């Protein structure tokens with residue numbers, strides 16, 4: 001799903017380190033470590049997390065790829081050191097948890113002790129990708145693209161949307177004050193009751209998060225190939241987050257039940273920066289490309305698979321029916337998943353943007369994106385003049401450059 005950047009993560013949940021290697025990143029960005037660490041702290045937060053998060057102090061430790069305070073263009077190695085590195089002392093476990101990777105992984109690797117499967121499948125892996133995604137978000141911010149990830153549903157409780165999206169810093173502050181990373185203080189009380197009720201029943205909760213990206217230039221992604229389409233890349237990235245089972249772009253699910261006239265976004269008069277639309281149900285993507293509107297994606301997370309009142313399972317060591325294995329776990333991690341979603345969206349957008357602009361340095365990338373934005377404003381904006389010649393054509397005249405097909 002990434003075409004210019006590449007990210008690899010490694011590390012076990014209770015091993016020494018969670019590591020991300022990020023390559024293809026331009027030179028010349030002074031990484032704002034406080035900005036990256038704020039992502040790391042947010043990922044650890046949210047009501048319903050387990051005691052593990054009070055043990056860990058996730059911070060990014062940049063091991064390579066930075067010279068004299070700025071990225072050098074070399075691969076970045078980003079380390080998040082584990083405080084709980086007790087893997088060597090962990091007992092074997094042989095009673096798979098339904099919904100987790102345990103049984104599928106045991107069959108894949110032909111092992112009965114599923115400990116190494118759990119260790120790698122744990123959502124702690126997302127600490128490493130958030131480190132990489134936050135660096136990508138840092139680059140995007142430099143280029144005028146800002147993200148907002150927030151929770152829109154938890155269990156049976158829906159969070160109402162805010163009145164508008166105009167004041168992004170205020171929305172980000174509101175989200176950061178909410179223990180659920182929601183945009184509705186009024187909904188938080190109901191969300192808390194929902195989580196406490198699930199915890200009381202020894203159960204867990206899923207939910208839905210949304211990521212919005214503002215300032216996305218038009219023309220990211222491509223209509224040319226099935227794997228270059230922006231939705232495909234976003235969908236792959238979001239579905240790669242542990243426990244995510246469904247993704248929508250814009251009003252994907254609800255739009256499927258409506259007529260076209262209620263779904264597609266009419267074109268308004270040209271604005272300062274380019275075309276305008278009177279709605280954004282497409283979520284900022286048409287034909288596999290960003291269209292200049294805000295990007296809107298949502299992802300559905302299943303409830304955490306580790307239950308304190310475990311489901312029926314089988315002990316593959318003793319060959320007897322047994323309850324599934326239980327170790328401490330979260331009741332819900334949807335707020336944290338919203339942060340991971342923001343990080344994955346940042347990676348896809350930064351990747352698509354670099355693909356569009358090319359460039360080895362931040363200066364080259366910035367120059368190219370500014371030229372592209374100016375070109376869009378000139379051709380499609382309020383102060384632009386309809387182009388004569390290339391790309392424009394008068395009524396009745398043949399398309400620019402069109403030639404009569406030659407007879408065979």
Ligand code: EPS
Pocket residue numbers: 013050052084121122123124125126127304305306328329330333
């Ligand atoms: C997580 C750390 C883990 C879990 C959670 C994610 O810590 P531990 O297993 O030591 O309690 O809290 O992982 C899961 C819920 C899961 O199902 O894998 C983290 O840092 O995000």
